[in-house]
Amino acid sequence: MLLCRVGSVSWGLGLRSGALRAPALSCRIHRVGTSGDAARFRDTVLLPHTHFPMKLNNQKLLDRELQIQRECGFDQLYTWQRERKAKKEFCLHDGPPYANGDTHVGHALNKILKDVRNRFEVLRGTRVHYVPGWDCHGLPIELKALGQLHAGDLTPLQVRRKAREFAEAAIARQRAAFQRWGIMADWGNCYYSFSGHYEATQLRIFQDMHSKGLVYQDYKPVFWSPSSRTALAEAELEYNSEHLSRSVYATFTLTALPPKLAPSLGNALGKVSVLVWTTQPWTIPANQAVCFMPKAQYSLVKRVDSEQLLLVATERIASLTSALGTDLQNVTTFVGSDLEGGVCQHPTISGKEVPLLPANHVTMAKGTGLVHTAPAHGMEDYSVATHFSLPVDCMVDEEGRFNELAGKDLQGQAVLDKGTDTVICMLQAAGALVKEEWCVHSYPYDWRSKTPVLFRPSKQWFINTANLKDKAKESLQKVKVIPESARATLMAKLDGRTYWCISRQRSWGVPIPVFYHRETGEALLNKYLEHPGLLYYTVGQVSVCV
Known part of the structure; x- marks a missing residue:
């Protein structure tokens, strides 16, 4: 009989003599009477011995x-x-x-x-x-x-x-x-x-890059954080995919028909409107144009629930029928380039007219196929303004509020809050608001303050990364990337980023080493070396040593 004890229970495994038979299993209950019995088996368990205590807390652990x-x-x-x-x-x-x-x-x-x-x-x-x-x-x-x-x-x-x-x-x-x-x-x-040595090295590198034409100052839209009141680089952003915006469908009434469409639409002048869609209604006061895709198909449609005539992309008619809750009857179809030369009335600024302009950034994925264009608040919009010499007036201050250029009705209002409400009311009062709805979409946030940012034009310093792109790609080919699939992402980043905003509106950091004219604001930078290791910047007859 072989006994095996588990706790207070002993199991017996018996083997009968004679012919081979299956083992018989029996159970015997054995109750441990004293602690001495338990101690008998302690030495049969072989465990390593250590001087480390089983548990340490608080200061003893430290x-x-x-x-x-x-x-x-x-x-x-x-x-x-x-x-x-x-x-x-x-x-x-x-x-x-x-x-x-x-x-x-x-x-x-x-x-x-x-x-x-x-x-x-x-x-x-x-x-x-x-x-x-x-x-x-x-x-x-x-x-x-x-x-x-x-x-x-x-x-x-x-x-x-x-x-x-x-x-x-x-x-x-x-x-x-x-x-x-x-x-x-x-x-x-x-x-x-x-450290002084580290900062001096940065300033020398800045001067070297400036002398090679890689650093420049420009006035154009940048990511701006109203909460921090400074320009941001794209690396300082995080995108909130659950951002909620008040989007609107709004109309721009045609005041001058495109020359190629005038013969067929002459009788409709004053009744035809261009329909646009935007998730940023606060940018409409800064509108300078409406853009179309030259090679796409566009249609003049009529709402069955009214006499309103709308210009939209043919590809978007089905989606707009669902979004507006009414059938849209196709009156006529034409190519986008036929819209060139048309002029619209600005919906919120009386007497202001804006042109219809071709642009390749227009897509058919969302909206109406016609894009409201505010050069002060978007890089694609800014590119259109640069090409067609449109004004880039900034109506928003450093705190994200409308300034005096926006008019008394908007001045002082936060563009992402009360300012949006007011602009939508202005569209409604002008009869230009077709529909308002909430839209969930991805939107850039300041990764520090976790609040939305906006595009706002300001005069900043930039690095011309477009001129460095080829050398960066050549260097990247010599780098071992793990996983290798990430190399394509890096290459795409180099292709897509043509400039890098390096200036910030802060006091703590290495300053841009230039002086500005007191009256004109022109940047003055004239570098020369008088002694190895010393970097001088001059303004007039004054030399400042870094």
């Missing part, structure tokens, strides 16, 4: 962690591996974190993954070069440093002092955390983007 680091010499590992002889060297460039707060799981993921790779290279017998650093400038730090304070109440020097103090404190906390994690790095030789 003390033991620091003891392990000290005894293992984690802080000396980087120096040790740098001093040994090795044929190969592995250099890992540290993409710096922002010095704008305490460490979080993102920092841990970043630093630990880098540390795993560095230690792997050490095990391979390679010397590792890894110098950590911090990005110490920019809007995130300035916003955190000012807190509830209003930047307008402080001088630029006061803002910079507060931002630097905040960044230095954040760096100290982050560095202490990284060292406690045991990250192998040259912690005694970190780099900081607010």
Whole structure:
């Protein structure tokens, strides 16, 4: 009989002698009477012995962690591996974190993954070069440093002092955390983007790029954050796919028929309107044109529930019938280029006329096939304005409110809030509002304040990335990309981005090294070197050394 005990139950497995038979299973209940009985079996279980306690809490846990680091010499590992002889060297460039707060799981993921790779290279017998650093400038730090304070109440020097103090404190906390994690790095030789040497290098690079024609100043629409009151680059945006907008279908009445359509539509002058659709009704006061696709088919349709005649893309008639809730009878069809030369009455500005213009950015995926064009609030619109010499007047201030150019009815109203309400009321009063509806779509947000941004023209500094594109593509071909499929995405980004806005309306950062004429606002930049290592910028007879 073989006994096997589990807890207080003993199982017996009996084998009968003689001929081979199936084993008989029997069960016997055995109750453990004393603790001594249990102790008899303790030594039969073989487990490793350790001096580590089973559990540590609070300060004891921290003390033991620091003891392990000290005894293992984690802080000396980087120096040790740098001093040994090795044929190969592995250099890992540290993409710096922002010095704008305490460490979080993102920092841990970043630093630990880098540390795993560095230690792997050490095990391979390679010397590792890894110098950590911090990005110490920019809007995130300035916003955190000012807190509830209003930047307008402080001088630029006061803002910079507060931002630097905040960044230095954040760096100290982050560095202490990284060292406690045991990250192998040259912690005694970190780099900081607010150091004088670092800033001077940036300014020299700016001057070099400017002399090569890669840096220029221009007045054109850029992504603008009303919450931060500054221009943004596309990398500073995040797109909210659940953004809710009030979209409208609105009409622009034809006041002059296109020459090619005049013979057939002469009797309809004053009754024909161009139908447009937009998710940004607040931009209609800035309208300068209505664009069409030259090679597409367009139709004059009549609403069966009224005498209204509308010009729309033939391809969009079915969708518009559903959207407007009425049948649209096709009166006549023609090619888009026949619309050229037509003129419309602006729906909210009395006496203002806007032309019908050809444009290749018009699509048939949504809307009516005819695009309301406000050059101040869109890059495609701005391109049309540049080609046809249309005005690019800015009716929106830095806080995202209509300014005096928008008129008394709109001045001071936030364009994404009350201003939109007012513009829709103006369209309704003019008889130009066909339909209003809510639209869920993707819209750019400021990734810091998590609030919507808008396109707004302003004078900014840009890098001409179009001239760098070919060299960047050539360099990218020499880079190993993991996964390889991501290479196509990088190439597409290079093709699609022809400029990069580098100026910001902030006090904390490396300034654009130029002076401006007090009256004309013209940028004055005249560089010359009088001594190696010194960079001079001159205004008149005054030289400023950087």
